[in-house]
Amino acid sequence: MIDVIQTYWAETLALLSIVLGSLAAVHAAMTKREVRSALGWVGIIILSPLVGALIYGVVGINRMRRAGVVHRRSLALDDIWRDLSLYAISRDVVADHFGGRFDQMKGLGDRVARHPLSSGNHVDLLPTGEETFAAMRQAIDAAEASVILETYIFDRDAIGLSIADSLIRAHRRGVSVRVVVDAVGARYSVPSIIGYLEDAGVPVVSFNGQVIVGLRLPYANLRTHRKILVADGQVAFVGGMNLREGFTGEGAARDTHFRVTGPVVADILAVAAEDWYFETNELLVSPEWRVRLPDAVPGEGAYVRTIVSGPDSHLETNLKMLLGAFSVAEESIRIVSPYFLPDTTFLAALNTAARRGVRVEIVVPAENNLAIVARAMLAQMSEVLKEGCRVYLAAAPFDHSKLMIVDGKWCFIGSSNLDARSLRLNFEIDLEVFDYALAEQIGRRIDGLMADAEELTLDALKARSLPLRLLDRLFWLGSPYL
Secondary structure (H helix, E strand, C coil): CHHHHHHCHHHHHHHHHHHHHHHHHHHHHHHCCCHHHHHHHHHHHHHCCCHHHHHHHHHHCCCCCCCCCHHHHHHHCHHHHHHHHHHECCHHHHHHHHCHHHHHHHHHHHHHCCCCCEEEEEEEEECCHHHHHHHHHHHHHHCCCEEEEEECCECCCHHHHHHHHHHHHHHHCCCEEEEEEECCHHHHCCCCHHHHHHHCCCCEEEECCCCECCECCCCCCCEECCCEEEECCCEEEEECCCECHHHCCCCCCECCEEEEECCHHHHHHHHHHHHHHHHHCCCCCCHHHCCCCCCCCCCCCEEEEEEEECCCCCCCHHHHHHHHHHHHCCCEEEEECCCEECCHHHHHHHHHHHHCCCEEEEEEECCCCCHHHHHHHHHHHHHHHCCCCEEEEECCCCECCCEEEECCCEEEEECCCEEHHHHHHEEEEEEEEECHHHHHHHHHHHHHHHHCCEEECHHHHHHCCHHHHHHHHHHHHCHHHC
């Protein structure tokens, strides 16, 4: 066989190129949702024989088939889910408390998100890394039954080790502990925190970590960007903060995290349990994984829905919810994002809101931790500025927060950035929150960022030299892959 290949190597390469190229081109044509994306990939595959098919195999397959376990968990824990249904909220109740237009958001969420909008919840804003990590450690140390943690980056530094040590102590006192760390995020530290936890006997896996010749095929471009911690099925933490030292101390990067209690914790737990099942085939339905129901009265507290997004059956759920929120906004849309690189559909919806007279404010870092992304963002900002949106460059330190409030009553918080990766490629978790008090807290945080920010104008963008503007546009061309 080897002799035949050596003799006919050119013919072998040609045959491989035809077979792999045909398979890749058919897959791209049948699975890509946008004509431009499909044409682009088919062009790369045809114009770069063999190499194009290999590139497509590494970064072009952006949908994953996963066996869902949420329904199976609900069957196994049927009594708990029946009790949680008491906290369900109707569209009429939303309309009474938040206005007629926002009952449409309730209807939209019911159609595109798999989790219900529930009452009886409480959401606490954690404005610093010190407060966030202290609250996490406290929840883990107090856990009696179970702890599950899922994150993108879990560094093996002072902060990461302190969280890991809390998990190890919980494991040793008999608490059921499960840890999921993204395969890419786990490599931000060498050696990885995964080995540290494994050595202590803590059940831990890397998400999408099946490696073939150094690549996570066939889904090498997909990762979990979710940040979830649930202790005893009673308290949960979500937001944008990775587990790393960079968010603490003098001059630290800023971020915003949230501590959540109430019925919605059951849904947050279900999401992390599904990702654990995806890697291990272990269904978390034993007694220690039961949700502890709150004492809150149905109909009170914050109305919260878990928004699950990812390149599986929940593709673009976050994007659909954001587009819906832009369409119902009447007064204001306030956005904080470290990476603002949405697609034309998102920009069109935002610009349409601005044309209707809605005050649109977008806050991004003046100094980004990713210089390439910063340049790509500048190249796109003229698209919103010319339609009446206002853009502010927040002073250092770098702010990694992902925050949005609409009309001072509807909040969107969690792990999603406003870029192609978060809106199409990453597995994300966000919360839709109807709560005046939380919106006011987030509004004050945005006010603080804007107080020290510089407003970006069209004139300032046009005044930049042609070479700089051209460089920005070149980086912008790669924005779907940043």
